[in-house]
Amino acid sequence: MATEGQTLEQQLDELLDQERFPPPEDFKANAVISDASIYERAEADFEGFWAEQAEMLDWDTKWDTVLDWSNPPFAKWFVGGKLNVSHNCLDRHVAAGRGDRVAYHWRGEEGEELDITYADLHRDVQKLANALKDVGVAKGDVVAIYLPMVPEVAVAMLACARIGAIHNVVFGGFSAESVKERIEFSEAKVLITVDGARRKGKTAPIKSNVDEVIGDLVDTIVVVRRADNDAPMKQGRDHWYHELLEAAADECPPEPMDAEDPLYILYTSGSTAKPKGILHTTGGYLTGVAYTHRAVFDLKPDEDVYWCAADVGWVTGHSYIIYGPLANGATSVMYEGAPDYPDKDIWWEIVERYKVSILYCAPTAIRACMKWGAEYPERHDLSSLRLLGTVGEPINPKAWLWYWKVIGGGNCPIVDTWWQTETGAIMITTLPGVLEAKPGSAGRPLPGIDAAVVNEQGEDVGTEQGYLTLTRPWPAMLRTLFKEDDRFVETYWDKFGRETYLVGDAARRDEDGYFWIIGRIDDVVNVSGHRLSTAEVESAIVSHPKVAEAAVIGQTDEDTGQAITAFVTLEGSLEGDDELVGAIREQVAGRIGKFARPKRIIWADDLPKTRSGKIMRRLLRDIAEGRELGDVTTLRDPDVMEQLEGKIRERDAEGTG
Incomplete structure (x- = not known):
């Protein structure tokens, strides 16, 4: 409990010792889902559970089969059903x-x-x-x-x-x-x-x-x-x-569309320069987003004003600005602008103006609001809020607590949601009327979802860190990569057999079954919740005529979660300067977008490569974040790392890094 005279910072530091945050009793008493037995019921008959959710939609023709998993990983849901x-x-x-x-x-x-x-x-x-x-x-x-x-x-x-x-x-x-x-x-x-x-x-x-x-x-x-x-x-x-x-x-x-007819393609970054065309279909996707929107956000369509402060250009906008809310008959807010224009209190003005009761946004935005100060939300009446959500990346406990206390007044449950473009809908979170929240943890797999953390051999690792996997199909899952079935199988399903989905994130599961997402295991950078492949950014950098080679990594950043750091080798005897830094950043902005510009560019005479020519980005991440280097014996030229360390020390001394 806060002591009179404590600063906000002191109050948050004190709250860090509190590991669990149960929902308020009045929230739980009126929650859409308040009975924990839903987990057991869904586990006992997960196909029946999803059929029950699909029944909430209007179907032109009822399905014959809930799930056809005869040719994994190519799932078919609600086979024979038709709807629009x-x-x-x-x-x-x-x-x-x-x-x-x-x-x-x-x-x-x-x-x-x-x-x-x-x-x-x-x-x-x-x-x-x-x-x-x-x-x-x-x-x-x-x-x-x-x-x-x-x-x-x-x-x-x-x-x-x-x-x-x-x-x-x-x-x-x-x-x-x-x-x-x-x-x-x-x-x-x-x-x-x-x-x-x-x-x-x-x-x-x-x-x-x-x-x-x-x-x-x-x-x-x-x-x-x-x-x-x-x-x-x-x-x-x-x-x-x-x-x-x-x-x-x-x-x-x-x-009338077949349940398995395509609804949309959405391109997302992969570990190569070519984006992946995630293909979502009709019946299963709509079932998944309508159910999760209703259950996770405790939606009461006749009472709530819901605001997902994302962009429709990402899957969050598809699922939780357009399809989930509209399928449920919700009233939403759609905002065109930035969170700091015309001033840093615009979000809170909107919450007050429309009496927003549910707010769903990215940890990056919360961290930015923290930096701007509590004075901005304090200008406005935020008492209409009753539930808060986060999406896009893991949220650190301090930001979680600021969101809970300053924006929610200590009265709003927070649902920290983990999911992907590929999953279509939320997979892991805390059902707000049932579970306690743990700041920093995504929570537990939703009813009907089965997840595991495994080692290289696909064996459960208990409470140790390992690969996050999804171990059975779910209705909103991607069906394939557009016109790239082989890449779909290779990217997501080859590592642990064709019935286990490789998420691409490292995670651990605690003794209560709560999942803690650690970060990506592939060459993908998550900047402000936007996933970018390192190869995609590298290709943009190398397209500059003065650049010979580039290696891109994600570096921990307090504002954006991760920021892009680029190690750049120039053509011939050229030397880098601030003007060239600006030119390379604009090259990336022109080919991908401004949000993909490297925050930091480090000039490198050479890059750490194995004898087969593969760039060792693991070592670049270690050196950029000041960690002790791991094994360098596999490098073609181990001296490269010493040279790079010298370059980074130079930049840090100049204050330009």
Whole structure:
């Protein structure tokens, strides 16, 4: 308990000794799920448990088989069933008399406000679905979506789902080159984008940037007008979004889709330079996100205002801004801007304005708010909040406690959620009406999910650190990598046999069955919850004409969780300077996006390599973080490490590292 006169810092330090935080009694008494026996019931019949969750949706045709696992790792869920995601997110709510319910309180970064009801979405989705059909989009075609956090992004995704088109959303922070790359990989026929996107008072010319690289890759570009910036429009190919909607027919019946028909592709970073096209299907995915959104966030649709402060361009936005909340008939907040514009209290102003009761955000944002100070949330009435969530990366206990005390007032359970683009939905967390929270721990696998921590041989390691695995299929799981079945098997299923999913994270499980996520085991960097492959960033750096070679690692960073450090070897006898550092960072920004820029660049005459030529990134991580080096006997030239240590000492002495 806090003592009078203690500073916030002292109170948090004292709270660090408290290992468990049970839900408040009044929360538990009214929780959507408060009976711990749900874990045992789901374990006793996990297929029956998932069938029970699927029954919460509207099906055109009931399934014959809950799970077909006859050809692992290629799972099929709700075999023979037919449904439409758009219908489940819109039509059934309108038909039930809830058309006037607000689906999204949209807030623009300059303070604009718009309430979009379920009836509004239903109207615009039908019209855009017809417009897409008018420009030649058919069931099974891929539509690329490159939009900021505006209502049209939800309309576009749901319109694709309505007619059976597969959407491929590209995060708005990616560069035009990355958009082009994803369009090529997915073979998209249509791109839906925007003339200009706003960020912190500036407008980026999105359409002009796309035009510079897109060529003839797509048949049609649909442009949402946001900036009135005279975006170039190519006759016959380019169409204004609002004009297409005006010309389109009003009604578009939802296409009945097989449960295993693709819903979307979302590209995520892998351990090679080529992103992986995660493919999610219809029935299992919607079942998974609707259930987890309802259960994990203790959702009461008639009472709650829910805000997931992520971006639709990532899977968090797909699952917990669009599909989960809409399937459950929730009222959400959608915010266009940054957490510190126009001032550092904008989030808390929004919470107060819309009486947000559930807030879901990334630890990176919480750490930033901590740094800015409690004075900003203290300006606002946050008493509407009753549950808090985190997503994207492990949250350190100090940040967890600040979130719990300063934002939640010590009254809000926190659900720290672990999951991936590949899993589609939350896998591990603390059910808030059932379990106590442990700051820093993701919690326990949800009912219906089975996870284990194993060694190299696939044997359970008890409470030791090992590989995190998922040991049976789940409905929202990815079905494959788009047009890369072999890569799908090799990446996720080869190591421990084709019925055990290799997560790619190291973890440990404590004596209470709570999982603690340690970090990635492959060459993937997690910057502010955004996963980037080291190979992808290295390729961008090496594309600079003065760079001969590069090795990228993730380095612990108090603001972003991990930051990118690049060891760079230059061509010939060239020497690095601050100007070249800036040029390389901008090269990465242009090819991937600003968020991928290395925070630290270290010039290296050579890189530590094995005799077979493989770069030893483990040693680079050790040297960058000042740890004692491990075995260097396998290096082709062990002296390289001594030279690099000298370079790092030089930079640290200059204060430029």
